[in-house]
Amino acid sequence: MGNTNTNSNKDHIDVAVVGAGILGLAHAFAAVKRGLRVVVFERSSTPIGASIRNFGMGLVTGQPPGIMLGLAKQSRALWLHLAQRANFSARESGTLLFARTAAEHAVLEEFMIVRARQHGYDASLLEGAQLDTLYGGRFRHHRSALHGTQDLQLYSREAVPALVCYLQSQGVQFHFNTLVREARDGHLSTTAGEFRAERTIVCSGHDYQTLFADKLGEMNLKVCRLQMLRAAPKERLPLTHAVLTGLSCTHYGAFSDLPSAAGVNAEIEAQYPVLNRHGIHLLVSPTPYQELIIGDSHYYGVDAPPFNNEEIDQLMIGLAEETLGVKLNVLERWQGVYGSKGPGPFSATTVDGKTTVVLMHTGIGMSVGLALGERVIGALLDGAKLPDPAVDKN
Numbered sequence: 300m301g302n303t304n305t306n307s308n309k310d311h312i313d314v315a316v317v318g319a320g321i322l323g324l325a326h327a328f329a330a331v332k333r334g335l336r337v338v339v340f341e342r343s344s345t346p347i348g349a350s351i352r353n354f355g356m357g358l359v360t361g362q363p364p365g366i367m368l369g370l371a372k373q374s375r376a377l378w379l380h381l382a383q384r385a386n387f388s389a390r391e392s393g394t395l396l397f398a399r400t401a402a403e404h405a406v407l408e409e410f411m412i413v414r415a416r417q418h419g420y421d422a423s424l425l426e427g428a429q430l431d432t433l434y435g436g437r438f439r440h441h442r443s444a445l446h447g448t449q450d451l452q453l454y455s456r457e458a459v460p461a462l463v464c465y466l467q468s469q470g471v472q473f474h475f476n477t478l479v480r481e482a483r484d485g486h487l488s489t490t491a492g493e494f495r496a497e498r499t500i501v502c503s504g505h506d507y508q509t510l511f512a513d514k515l516g517e518m519n520l521k522v523c524r525l526q527m528l529r530a531a532p533k534e535r536l537p538l539t540h541a542v543l544t545g546l547s548c549t550h551y552g553a554f555s556d557l558p559s560a561a562g563v564n565a566e567i568e569a570q571y572p573v574l575n576r577h578g579i580h581l582l583v584s585p586t587p588y589q590e591l592i593i594g595d596s597h598y599y600g601v602d603a604p605p606f607n608n609e610e611i612d613q614l615m616i617g618l619a620e621e622t623l624g625v626k627l628n629v630l631e632r633w634q635g636v637y638g639s640k641g642p643g644p645f646s647a648t649t650v651d652g653k654t655t656v657v658l659m660h661t662g663i664g665m666s667v668g669l670a671l672g673e674r675v676i677g678a679l680l681d682g683a684k685l686p687d688p689a690v691d692k693n
Contacts, residue, residue, distance in 0.1 A: 315496035320350040323502035325672025352635040360447030363552030369693040373670035385465035402562040403545025485653040505638035521640035524603035527594035546580035643688035
């Protein structure tokens with residue numbers, strides 16, 4: 300995927316997108332399907348950031364009521380639409396969130412009785428015989444399981460490049476290995492030359508320095524660094540669901556503000572304070588190749604330290620082996636890094652009459668990014684207000 304830099308390409312650009320992560324690709328897709336001429340600039344030779352280092356989760360069940368749940372549901376439909384056309388895997392088995400203790404089970408019960416009914420989450424609580432027969436009884440050592448049936452699994456390292464190829468087939472031009480030095484009032488100064496666009500959308504991830512450092516600095520943004528692994532079970536485990544545990548009830552907004560979640564927080568702090576210290580909660584996502592992506596931990600700071608902590612990896616491996624009932628062979632280890640700690644879960648900020656910066660401030664870009672791109676492009680074309688998690692209800 301080399302540069303296609305000719306003078307004719309520069310003559311007219313309707314929408315220039317800076318960044319080929321999932322948020323940038325979402326805006327490119329939303330624009331090109333409206334018949335607009337779209338050009339995407341990406342500093343690396345292929346997307347290598349947060350969008351391919353993640354679990355590939357299109358998580359609907361974990362999103363809090365309101366705009367984030369609405370974005371996740373809309374993104375799910377867009378992922379399924381694109382998976383058919385771009386030929387990548389989008390598994391619809393859903394998630395299993397296992398309650399291992401009475402405190403964790405209480406959160407799942409409260410979620411089903413109160414939140415699922417009020418806000419239309421598509422989920423069911425598996426107990427007794429339903430849990431015992433799941434995967435031939437492999438998970439009967441748990442108390443219960445919440446089955447989130449709307450959640451998707453996407454193998455990011457294949458889905459994102461496939462999406463790039465599909466967008467190219469639809470007429471989107473990509474300038475890889477190209478740094479955008481400046482973007483103001485429709486003018487882009489890049490290492491591939493000078494460009495003009497009717498609109499510029501900057502989706503720069505956790506790079507807060509290259510473009511608009513002054514404006515982004517006002518938000519006091521941070522980065523989140525994760526430790527993650529890819530592993531193979533040492534015995535046959537035909538897992539098709541993504542797996543979480545009650546630890547996630549303290550992490551995801553669909554559960555974390557329920558009164559019963561305080562009991563899980565207290566339990567973790569009393570029995571496993573090391574998990575809180577490293578921000579660990581278990582998430583296991585099966586790949587299309589009978590492997591498992593496992594994580595994760597959370598470190599927040601201005602920069603992401605490059606040094607992995609082996610204690611964290613061993614804690615996550617132990618949690619995964621205990622939850623799945625199988626020993627694991629680690630194949631890969633890596634760091635994920637994403638933008639975090641902003642004014643809300645995302646922001647869409649007007650810089651000037653032709654320039655908008657759209658950033659995620661939490662690690663759910665795969666879950667909500669496609670719909671966010673759709674809404675931002677729609678708002679810009681209609682002259683409407685940009686999406687704002689502080690005021691939008693759905």
